[in-house]
Amino acid sequence: MRKQSLPIFTSFILAFITSAFAADKPVSFSRPDLAAAATLRERALADGTAYQLVTSLTMEVGPRPAGSAGDKAAVAWALREMNKLGFANVRTVDAVVPHWVRGEAEFEVLAPFPQPMPALALGGSIGTAGEGIDAEAVMVKDLEALAALPAGAVKDRIVFFSNRMERTRDGTGYGKAVAVRANGPSAASALGAIGVVIRSISTSDQRFPHTGGLRYAANSPKIPALAISNPDADALARQFESGKPVRLRLKSSSRDLPPAKSANVVGEIPGTDLAQEIVILGAHLDSWDPGVGALDNAAGVGIMMGVAKLIAGLDVKPRRTIRVVLFANEEFGTSGSLAYVAAHEAEMARHVLGFEADFGAGPVWRLSSRVHPAQLPVVDQIYRALAPLKLARGGNEARGGADLDALGKLGMPILEPNLDGTKYFDIHHTANDTLAQVDPEALRQSVAAYGVAVWLGAQYPGSWERVVAPKPPRR
């Protein structure tokens, strides 16, 4: 966005103004709908469905990376659980997913002070041949520091990226740091490097490496790439700071298998008079393999299914259709949500409002949105209905999660109860992503916050206007 030119920005403003005049004047929620929202909130705060689903998915399925046996088991699990909860139109929407297999990673410092360190291969990275790579290493902070090195500085070397991400509540620290993981390997390779080690994109002092996807560029050789934990990155940085040459060995048996079949799993609470309009609740079913994906993203699955179950249990039926979509393969390029959009092309305009939960197990601390500016007063009304949960009021620049990217680009409004991400990146993409990291009370509060917003979104007496401004790009 920063590099967009002024004329384009001006045209957004004009489009906003124009369509603001065109939009319906926001109208108020009915008393019965607000009363039902309060009932929903109270029931959610006492309801164990979401936690039970997180427990079940993590224990009965466990790790479920795209293309794995766990992925298939997760789809079967979701179909079964949606049917058990009485959702309507329970079905799968096929998706083709990459099938990368981690294998084993080994990493050690050979000099100046020999020491093995636990490591995880980055998702999608290639393996090493035979005994791996043994080479002198260069430490750089980040992509900018790499680019500033003299020509040839990393030729035939291993590059260690040492930057530590910042802890924030809203995840902005991750946004700033993650480019090293996504693009660092190819950036180093383009300069002649033969391997990459990154300090995990992590806020934790526990010794867990964090995996996560990389993106190889087409125009430079693919090179192996591993992540090490913060404590090990600190120790490795100290080895560099000793001034002696640092020699590293890395080995990985990661490999790609042919793409596999997976599926999004869909279930609905049918609407009534506005049944043709869809309020979509997205979370992803896949997980990384080292942990059991409790926070990422069984929690989102539990929140969304818990919300739909509570709405189904109200005396009043929703006006719009609530559609829960558990997306396949968020982690390796969101091929699940892209397949969903392709399969539902004809009804994209009927996706009138979107929610996503993909940021841990709560609590919700803020309500943000990305709605037509003329409809911000509607968000204000929903915010007031959430008052007992004492949330902050966020802005109108919400992005949803990655699985709403395609729908957001088509102008679908998004409401975003912001899950507290302060500790999320302690756990994200590690072996430590287990049920023990889920606070049942925070999860119930999250269901309550999402539940109220989803319910009122489905009941809004006016029309949800499309959003004209393009969705801000994800880093």
Next chain:
Amino acid sequence: MRKQSLPIFTSFILAFITSAFAADKPVSFSRPDLAAAATLRERALADGTAYQLVTSLTMEVGPRPAGSAGDKAAVAWALREMNKLGFANVRTVDAVVPHWVRGEAEFEVLAPFPQPMPALALGGSIGTAGEGIDAEAVMVKDLEALAALPAGAVKDRIVFFSNRMERTRDGTGYGKAVAVRANGPSAASALGAIGVVIRSISTSDQRFPHTGGLRYAANSPKIPALAISNPDADALARQFESGKPVRLRLKSSSRDLPPAKSANVVGEIPGTDLAQEIVILGAHLDSWDPGVGALDNAAGVGIMMGVAKLIAGLDVKPRRTIRVVLFANEEFGTSGSLAYVAAHEAEMARHVLGFEADFGAGPVWRLSSRVHPAQLPVVDQIYRALAPLKLARGGNEARGGADLDALGKLGMPILEPNLDGTKYFDIHHTANDTLAQVDPEALRQSVAAYGVAVWLGAQYPGSWERVVAPKPPRR
């Protein structure tokens, strides 16, 4: 102790009374010695030596289990660092140590819900043949529950011990729980079991298995034994609670190599008029292999070397000799401290006072002791000199660490600045035992507390009386 008969107990009391009358009347510390104690305390609170030593030992040597290359490197490190600090009579005292090699451990639930779980072999455990052990499993809480099972209940089964240890400040939770690790494998084997999995002796919800030594009994077959983390033990317990048969697979390539040569490393701050009397400061140099042994026990090494360095830097020289002993092989049966005692048999009576640091990186929260009861007023005086550190006053039942067991049995008095163990068993014996777990400020405070007690212990104007009551047994 509980099963000791009354006559023996009575005889202790009589011995106490008798020798109490025999003991010198406690005398007061001189003003200059108390002033030096205050100087030492203030300097310690600003001194980075201990943290620098912990950093250096964990980074330059890293893992140093008995018999390994790291063990040898640690001995060389300690000699070098003691000489750098200017200690006198720096030398090694040879010790033979067991040489167990961990290899790789694999653990997975095969039924009802297949799932791999990270595991560590218990120290000293045997490996499995070929593809490992695949068997139905029985869950029991602890040794008592195992003993209460009907005959044949665990025959040809894998036994899972599910008890969770309690978090305490003084480590008593560990004492209550650790018998399962030490004795569970042989207890299960005696009943026909073919493998054991324990819930780690751990207070952590992070997904780290904790290793630690076991003791095979002579009269039952040795069987493999692994530990899993608390989150995985919870998940496994839930699998049992599903009521379906639980089938487990475990595999380990652990093995024993022939005993190896290692060494205790000794260095002194020579005494003056009472130089023949030794105040011994013990910590152990070895560590478990998965982590780098920052808390267990680079911290103890740092504290003791830091204390000795600060005492050497005072204007007044100590009356008694301060002897720092960095013991070999605490973790596999304290063969280092036993070798030390054997090698110094003739001067055992000259070891007049002992300190040990083997409980993490502090802070010190209490002062305990195990002195002749008539000399408790001396401990009170030392406690008063520690007042600015706001410690609690503990009892006279201190046990020191395991490396003082042999010396304690010989009647050596012990002063014990108690390191706060509240979080120690989150980290103890895991891969997560890294420098990131050491709080530099708490470590400096620990050096201050130990420093004052050691210094005054070395300056005491009276004689340190031997302790008549036997040292309480370690569980």
